[in-house]
Amino acid sequence: MAESHDYLVDYLKEKGYPEVRKTRHEYLSYYGLDQSSVCILVSGVVKASVTLREGNEFNIVYIQGPSPVSLLRDEVSCQAKSPFSVRVESSEAVCMMVPRVTFWRYVNEDPKLLTYVKDYYRNSLEDSLHRMRYLTMNGKIGAVGGLLFDLNSRYGVACEDGSMISLDVTNEDIAQFCGISSRNSVNRILRGFREKGVISTQGHDAHIVIHDPKYLERYVMD
Structure with a gap:
């Protein structure tokens, strides 16, 4: 899939679309508002909500x-x-904005792009079903544990005592991902994981460090 991502970006560069740079916490789109372009994220991390x-x-x-x-x-x-708001979560994000009708014309004219879009939809559906399982079937503790395992798998960076989730994930972010109404509930769950030696926090941004991913993996197992 990575090669296909590169093909899409290179294709749009050849068409002359410029790269637009956004800084942390800038929005690319707002939920419910009209959008005239398809947004292609070239680099960086964004959050959809x-x-x-x-x-x-x-x-x-x-x-x-x-x-x-x-x-x-x-x-x-x-x-x-x-369909959702999109906010930049990395220090910077680079994107391309392509008029909607033009983008779909490119897709329908290029068999490789058409295959890419089909794969994108299939992979997005599989990821959504995977997240739905651990967020809805394990209770609050399982939802938080599954989320931490997933974030570590995607954004974990090796460190001395395990791996550190490179995103600035706040307790409020975790609550909003897991459908937990109170941040105090998230605090208690994270404290429980810390007491078991599963996680800790590091640095002035309090990045989450995962010491025992096997413990968290139980919450995402089929």
Whole structure:
């Protein structure tokens, strides 16, 4: 899939689309607002979320470039409502913005791009079902444990005592991913993991360090 990501980015570069740079916590799109372009994330990490009716935010997924941010909605509308808000979580993100109709014309004209889009949808569905299992079937502790294992698998960087999740993941972020209404509940769950020696925090940004990924893996096993 990585090779296909590179093909998409190189294809759009050849078409003359410029790279747009965004800094941490800038938004690429807002949930429910009309969007005229398909956003292709070239590098960096963004977070997709939705705002519920009562005003609470629910996190959906982190997305790491290179990757489309969203290919949802139809192929013929010049504008479509954004299915979620997208905020930059890395220090910087680089993206390309392609008019929607033009993007889908490229896809339908190029067999390799068409195969890429089909694979993107299939992989996105598989990832969504995987996350749904550990976020909804294990209770609060299992949801947090599964999320930490998933984040470590995707964004863990080797360190002296294990691996450190390179993203600045706050307790509020964890609560919003796991559907937990209170950050105090997240605090208690994380404290339990710390007391068992499964995790710790490191640095002034309190990055989460995973010492025992096998312990967390139980929450994502089929």
